[in-house]
Amino acid sequence: MKSKARLMQGNEACVEGAIAAGMKFFAGYPITPSTEVAEIAAEKLPLVGGKFIQMEDEIASMAAIIGASLAGSKSMTATSGPGFSLKQENLGYASLAEVPCVIVNVQRSGPSTGLPTSPAQGDIMQARWGSHGDHPVIALTPSSVRETFDLTIKAFNLSEKYRVPVILLMDEIIGHMRERVELPEISEIEIIDRKKPTVSREKYLPYKADDDLIPPMAYYGDGYRFHVTGLAHDETGFPTNNPAIADKLYRRLLDKIELHKNEIIEWEEQCTDDADIVIISIGGVSRAADTAMKQLRQKGVKVGTYRPITVWPFPEKRLIELADKVNTFVVAEMNLGQMALEVERIIKDKAELIKVNKVNGEAIYPEEIIEKIEEVL
Amino acid sequence: MEMYEVRLSGSGGQGLITGGIILAEAAILDGKNAVQTQSYGPEARGGASKAEVIISTEKIDFPKIRDCDIFLSLTQKSFDQYGKNVKDNGIIIVDESIDTKSENKVIYSLPILDTAHNVLGKPMVTNIVALGVIAAITNVVSRNALEEAVLNRVPKGTEDLNKKALEMGYSIGKKAIK
Numbered sequence: 007m008k009s010k011a012r013l014m015q016g017n018e019a020c021v022e023g024a025i026a027a028g029m030k031f032f033a034g035y036p037i038t039p040s041t042e043v044a045e046i047a048a049e050k051l052p053l054v055g056g057k058f059i060q061m062e063d064e065i066a067s068m069a070a071i072i073g074a075s076l077a078g079s080k081s082m083t084a085t086s087g088p089g090f091s092l093k094q095e096n097l098g099y100a101s102l103a104e105v106p107c108v109i110v111n112v113q114r115s116g117p118s119t120g121l122p123t124s125p126a127q128g129d130i131m132q133a134r135w136g137s138h139g140d141h142p143v144i145a146l147t148p149s150s151v152r153e154t155f156d157l158t159i160k161a162f163n164l165s166e167k168y169r170v171p172v173i174l175l176m177d178e179i180i181g182h183m184r185e186r187v188e189l190p191e192i193s194e195i196e197i198i199d200r201k202k203p204t205v206s207r208e209k210y211l212p213y214k215a216d217d218d219l220i221p222p223m224a225y226y227g228d229g230y231r232f233h234v235t236g237l238a239h240d241e242t243g244f245p246t247n248n249p250a251i252a253d254k255l256y257r258r259l260l261d262k263i264e265l266h267k268n269e270i271i272e273w274e275e276q277c278t279d280d281a282d283i284v285i286i287s288i289g290g291v292s293r294a295a296d297t298a299m300k301q302l303r304q305k306g307v308k309v310g311t312y313r314p315i316t317v318w319p320f321p322e323k324r325l326i327e328l329a330d331k332v333n334t335f336v337v338a339e340m341n342l343g344q345m346a347l348e349v350e351r352i353i354k355d356k357a358e359l360i361k362v363n364k365v366n367g368e369a370i371y372p373e374e375i376i377e378k379i380e381e382v383l
Numbered sequence: 384m385e386m387y388e389v390r391l392s393g394s395g396g397q398g399l400i401t402g403g404i405i406l407a408e409a410a411i412l413d414g415k416n417a418v419q420t421q422s423y424g425p426e427a428r429g430g431a432s433k434a435e436v437i438i439s440t441e442k443i444d445f446p447k448i449r450d451c452d453i454f455l456s457l458t459q460k461s462f463d464q465y466g467k468n469v470k471d472n473g474i475i476i477v478d479e480s481i482d483t484k485s486e487n488k489v490i491y492s493l494p495i496l497d498t499a500h501n502v503l504g505k506p507m508v509t510n511i512v513a514l515g516v517i518a519a520i521t522n523v524v525s526r527n528a529l530e531e532a533v534l535n536r537v538p539k540g541t542e543d544l545n546k547k548a549l550e551m552g553y554s555i556g557k558k559a560i561k
Contacts, residue, residue, distance in 0.1 A: 013408045013417065183446050184404065184419040186411050296444040372445050 010188045016180040017042035017084075019151045019187065020110055021050060023158030024082050026195055029108075030056040031079040033070035035063050035089060038122050039178040040112035043084035064089035068096035071107045075100075076234060078225030080162055084110035087129055088119060090136070097171055098137030099236045101259065104213070104221065106165035106200055108158070110174045112181040113289075113340075115367045124367030125178035125290060127340040131347075133173050134318050140256060142263040144270060145173040145318040147288040148180055152187045157315070163198040164270060168262055169220055175317060177340065179290025179369055203230060213255070214241040219262035263319065273321035274313045275328075277303065281310030283379055284328060286349055287338045288314055290369060295338055297372035302379060309379065317345070322352050329353040334382060338362040338375050358382070386439040387523050388448045391513070392465050393457030395432045398510035401536065403434030406514060409524040409532035410438040418446045431461040438523060453521050455513055456481060457495060474521055476513075491520060491559045498551050508548035511537075515552020520560055526553065 014022070020043050024032075032047040048058040057074075061067040064085055071081035085093060090111045100107055113129050115121035129136075133145040144164050148154040158174055165172040203210050203222040212232035215221045221241075224230030237245035238252040246252065263270065277299060278284060285295040292313045302309045312328065312335075314321050329335075335357055337346040346361050353359065362378050364370045389406065391399045400421050407417035421434045435448045450470045456462040456477045466483070469475055475490045477483060479497070483490050493516055499509040511533055518529050530549060537545045 011411050013404065013411055013419065179420075179446065182420065184407060185443070185446070186407075186416050186418075290446075293445045300444070369447055371447070371449070 011186050012188075013184050014151050014187045015042060015184045016148070016151050016154045016176065016182065017112065018046050019155040020084070020158045020174065020176070020181075021046040022189065023155040024108070024162065025050055025054055025056075026155070026192060027159040027162035028080045028197055028199070029082050029162065030054070031071060031074035031081040032056070032083065033059045033061050033067040033074070033081070034083045034085065035061055035067050037064075037086045037089050039114055039125075039181050040084040040086050040110060040176075042181075043110055043112070047082075047084075064092035065096060068093040068100075068109070072096060072100050072103070072105045075105050075107045076226045078227070080106070080166070082108040082110065082162075084112065086112050086114045086122075087116040087126075090129055090132060094132075094136040098139060098141055100171040101137065101141040101143075102236055102238075103234050104169035104223075104259075105171070105234075106169050106223075107171050108161045108165055108174060109171055110158075110176060112176045112178060114178050115365065121367040123178070125340060125369055126365065126367070127177050127289060127291065128344070128365070129175065130288075130317060130339070130341065130344040133175050140260060142168075142170050142259050143173065143318045144168070144170055144263065144316065145175045146315060147175045147317045148315075149289050149292040149313065150180065151183065151185045152189075153315075154180060155187070155189060159195060159197070163196070166200045167198050167220070168266060168270075169200065169223060170263065173318075175289070177289045179293070207231070211241040212243045213239060215258060215262070219258050219265055267319050270316060271319055271321045272315040273324060274311075274315060275324070276311045278310035278312065278328060278332075280308050281332060282308045283334045283336060284310045284312050284332045285336045285338060285375060286312045286314070286345065288317055288345065291338050291340060294370050294372045294375060298375035298379070301372065302376060307379065307383065314345075320348050320352070325349065325352050329356040332357050334358040334360060336360045336362060336375065336379060338370055340364055340370060384439065384441045386437065386441070386443075387453060387521070388451040389436040389438065389453040389455075389517070389523065390433055390448055390451040390465060390468070391436070391455045392431060392433040392461035393455075394461065395430065397432070397457055398507065399432055399457075400434045402510035402514055403436050405510075405529070405532045405536050406436045406517070406524060407438070408535065409528040410436070412528035412531055413525050415440055416443050418443045420446050431458065431464045433461065433465060453517060453523060455517060457509065457513065476516055476520060491516075491556075493555050493559055495552070495555070498555065499548065502551065503544070503548055505544060505548070508545060511545050511548040512552035512555075515549040516556040516559075519553045519556025
């Protein structure tokens with residue numbers, strides 16, 4: 007049998023994953039280094055009966071995928087930092103109106119136009135807090151081409167299951183690199199679709215949640231009449247100023263993620279059993295962390311790695327456990343210390359925290375992590 | 384573990400990124416692991432451009448290259464920019480038009496551009512000639528896999544031209560190591 011192995015780019019794997027997950031609509035405004043996502047979606051979506059629209063800007067793209075999703079299509083958009091900033095308001099709308107959708111952000115160096123073709127991870131906190139008000143966030147960060155495929159599917163599945171916008175937080179390194187992948191058969195892939203109403207059209211309350219805190223979702227056009235708004239609303243979907251109802255709504259939005267966080271949160275750790283030092287990194291940087299760990303291990307230094315795959319919700323519980331036995335955490339990231347803030351909050355004073363930061367548009371090299379670690383040995 | 388880090392450099396338009404993709408695909412056909420990266424930016428429009436490929440029998444962690452094992456340079460500018468970043472036992476393959484300033488390494492200076500431009504009369508196959516040369520000198524990928532990878536990538540109707548370019552590159556490379 008001929009091997010299924012092939013060379014594939016990260017951005018391409020994202021589109022392949024999206025289509026495998028059932029994406030039928032993409033609206034976007036191409037921007038480096040995410041452009042290939044739009045390009046390949048434009049080529050492939052019509053072949054599976056989907057629609058691709060190049061919109062006039064990022065704000066409209068975000069609005070379009072919300073509309074398409076309400077009408078029943080699994081939807082996605084892709085952008086980079088400047089476009090991610092523009093999408094924030096409608097991202098908040100999708101959070102409040104509980105519209106499943108996937109937002110891909112292939113991070114580049116910023117702020118503003120920055121270094122458009124260079125890698126960065128400066129949007130970690132924007133992914134969490136970029137839209138105003140308390141809102142639920144799920145953000146996934148792939149560190150290989152294959153994982154980009156897998157996590158794009160997971161992004162769709164989580165967005166459908168929990169009715170939240172899900173952010174696929176990539177970086178230029180992973181988006182643009184090509185590597186050998188073997189993709190699974192479609193039959194091996196788990197696909198989750200949003201929960202549909204079981205009550206009659208007359209009795210349907212679009213924002214009445216079940217015990218799992220998730221309301222069943224009818225499609226526009228299915229005959230269930232309902233209202234969607236960015237205002238605080240009651241179970242009918244119509245606006246309300248009632249403090250008790252608003253309070254219940256806002257808390258439920260966060261609680262529905264909190265309740266299911268064990269099913270959502272994912273991380274990878276290597277060689278942490280006997281580690282004195284643990285390198286924490288995500289995305290492209292974790293490739294450097296792996297090399298650094300292996301080289302230091304050869305020299306007899308007990309190093310492990312910890313890689314959040316869901317950067318939001320952050321895999322906190324396991325990190326607290328590790329903090330009890332690890333002496334030093336090294337947080338390596340292509341920004342000036344965003345994830346380190348989160349790690350600091352979690353580990354408190356239980357272990358030392360060292361930062362490796364780089365924002366000049368170049369990748370963090372394994373040697374830079376090794377040097378930093380050797381300084382403290 | 385067997386691992387080769389390959390840097391293909393020249394100027395934008397010489398097809399080096401396609402060349403890097405083909406090399407990586409050939410390595411996969413050989414049953415190996417491969418990662419391909421490139422520089423994105425203004426230099427892709429005329430200045431020094433590069434594509435990088437790591438080929439390994441093992442899992443490849445860090446995808447970028449510092450000092451390479453195999454360095455191809457097709458322009459003086461790219462040689463001057465990247466020529467220093469070659470391992471001590473690395474192999475350097477350059478177009479004969481390049482002044483290598485007596486680098487203290489193994490250097491093959493060969494008529495790659497002349498073969499594509501004048502012998503074949505098609506500058507667009509420069510990258511394929513270069514791949515043939517690299518494969519003949521270094522054996523980093525097998526000849527069969529390289530030919531299959533080339534034919535998988537090139538536009539329909541250009542198969543014979545590309546096959547010929549690959550053959551010529553291969554024989555130039557073979558002659559050079561005799």
